[in-house]
Amino acid sequence: MVKCKGEAVKLMHIYLDGDITKEEETALRSHLEECKACQEHFHELKRTVTLLSSTESIQVPEGFSRKVMDRLPEEKRGVRYSR
Amino acid sequence: MEHFIIQQIKQAKKGDQSAFEDVISFYQGKIFQHCYRMLGNRHEAEDLAQETFIRAYVNIESFDTSRKFSTWLYRIATNLSIDRIRKKKPDYYLDAEIKGTEGLDMYSQLAANGRSLVEEVESLELNDHIQREISGLPPKYRGIIILRYLEEFSLQEISDILNIPLGTVKTRLHRGREALRKRLRHV
Numbered sequence: 001m002v003k004c005k006g007e008a009v010k011l012m013h014i015y016l017d018g019d020i021t022k023e024e025e026t027a028l029r030s031h032l033e034e035c036k037a038c039q040e041h042f043h044e045l046k047r048t049v050t051l052l053s054s055t056e057s058i059q060v061p062e063g064f065s066r067k068v069m070d071r072l073p074e075e076k077r078g079v080r081y082s083r
Numbered sequence: 084m085e086h087f088i089i090q091q092i093k094q095a096k097k098g099d100q101s102a103f104e105d106v107i108s109f110y111q112g113k114i115f116q117h118c119y120r121m122l123g124n125r126h127e128a129e130d131l132a133q134e135t136f137i138r139a140y141v142n143i144e145s146f147d148t149s150r151k152f153s154t155w156l157y158r159i160a161t162n163l164s165i166d167r168i169r170k171k172k173p174d175y176y177l178d179a180e181i182k183g184t185e186g187l188d189m190y191s192q193l194a195a196n197g198r199s200l201v202e203e204v205e206s207l208e209l210n211d212h213i214q215r216e217i218s219g220l221p222p223k224y225r226g227i228i229i230l231r232y233l234e235e236f237s238l239q240e241i242s243d244i245l246n247i248p249l250g251t252v253k254t255r256l257h258r259g260r261e262a263l264r265k266r267l268r269h270v
Contacts, residue, residue, distance in 0.1 A: 013253075073140075
């Protein structure tokens, strides 16, 4: 029997990391069926993950690579190599 | 494309500066984005992303070409971001104190001191709101959450990038998710 809430929450995270075994998953599911608080907790966790994954990307500023090139040290010193 | 970039990295290792510009162009979007997510500010993100590539160039001798370049680059960017965050607000992020649930309660207290979440949601776009909540995480949780959910690295890749054990990645991810669950539950 999965204990509320510590043990159940631990299993939720194992589940979210994709590490859960069949037995653990069955135990978690049967606990969730009878525990409203853990159900809510699990729902919130999954929603958090969904919200995070939904964020849009932002564009790199124009001329970025040129600006970096301008800041690079003139030539590499102390480097021993032969062309 | 990947093959071409690997060649350009090897050229840069030999001291060919112009080859490095191709390397920057190839990775700039991802690294800028990563810095932005870590810092939550475009201007600082640009500065730090530039710094990341400069560090990479200066230290390129130490890059082992049998490893993934992106892993190495993300590590530099993450470490620089964490340094920057810590210098900026040494007392604010409380990460030393956060252990288990006692620490997570502090988040609720911080949230309660500010505006209500409802007000915030109304005044900000969802994206900005999520970014703000991510920026409220202590840097060591923040990096892992960003790498996992915004940049979709596997747990093993995150362990390689940050050079920390897989178990530590999981523990921090677990705590980061719990902290964000509390912060985002009313969205």
